[in-house]
Amino acid sequence: MWKGRFSQDTDEAVQKFTQSLDMDWRMALADIRGSIAHVRMLGHTGLLSEEEASVIEKNLCLIAEEVRNGALVPKVSLEDVHMNIESRLIELCGPTGAKLHMGRSRNDQANTTVRLWLRKELLDIWDGLNDLISSLLKKAEEHAETVVPGYTHLQQAQPISMGQFWMAHAHAFLRDAKRLFDAYDAVDESPLGCGALAGSTLPLDREFTCNDLGFSSVTGNSMDTVAHRDHFMDVLYFAAVFGGHVSRLSEDLIIYFSTEFGWVKLPDSFCTGSSIMPQKKNPDVLEILRGKAGQLNGALMDLLTMTKGIPLTYNRDLQDDKRSLLRTIDCLHGIFSVLPALIREVAVDEEAANRGFRDGLILATDVAEYLVLQGVPFRNAHEKVGRIVRHCLDNDKPLTSLTLQEWQDNIPEVKGDLIPLLSPKRSMERRDTLGGTSPAQVKLQIENISLRLMMFDKEAKEFRERIPEGY
């Protein structure tokens, strides 16, 4: 392409080293669609005759077909998807094809191509996230009345509804959805017409290509546009935070699934065995999911580090931006291919979960709060109950086995109405503050999150409708 200026062919190792086909060939259809918009604009502004514009568009459609059926095999010597498509076009329609690249640089072209490709990927990722959150909502509904231990410091803390547990994860993923949609907004801008860095002397119509490609707006500064990758960072940041949430959910389930906890049941189809220990049933899927955070964080660090200190504007370092992006997108698709289905299959053994309540100490806060309602200052109540806890531990007695007499010997403010409150189920049901763990509150959360999920999905549908056909 630059044979005019050069007297030597590019070294073969250099060709291999500098190519980006291994990343951008999968965006070939998006690239062609971007070129079609460019050609339509050139026709619209009179830079191409109607005849020329239509010849180029027809041949680009032909090339799209060749890409789809695998007939067009890209050449590494042509460096990237953009030059491979353009070169094929020139092969097909000669001097007319050679007019395609007027008013355009690969700097704004590559930028456009990735954005076009990425918009669709992000909407597919939304579908996965929607599926995941929906599976959590369903589980929460199923388990709204199921009482299990809640932990802080991985020590038994207070009884909770298993529905509250699922909803805790659903809330985290819903915040991820917000970040995903913010990233989509950042991606959904049209760079086409920025040229190499400074715009063009030709009378390009950027609004035209923007509308033809269904972008929400044109970018504001040609130099900034070809130089920055903030929109990728937004995507990678969403993914990194999401990866942390996936990791935590996986770890929770791995712990509850362990022999020692033993109250979460995973189906055989989501576990694997051991090559030596016949008894083993390992939560490998969850472990792999837990580890994915590493790749997702790594991709974000990769791009943040790579872009630091690059001067304005386009520099070839930026070509590798796609590597971290693709790794992340593929990793996310992998997560969504198993996690929602796994959640749907998880069962909870409430009886096994409740075995952990045998000493009754998980109800200690309930007693302290009971005393507060009898007029005891909380700090005194805490101490009184602390002493009872020690009494129970010293005498190996469950808190729930104490008689009214024993209670009153230690804490005179206790009355008969305390005794019926001392069950994990009652305890869970009575935590009825907004956002709390009572089944009523869990159901309220399910309603709220379902509504917000529907609103996000409606927005995603509107985005999808704005994406043009043909790629």
Ligand code: ARG
């Ligand atoms: N293959 C390059 C990329 O993916 C295209 C842009 C090349 N621009 C340049 N000035 N060499 O970013």
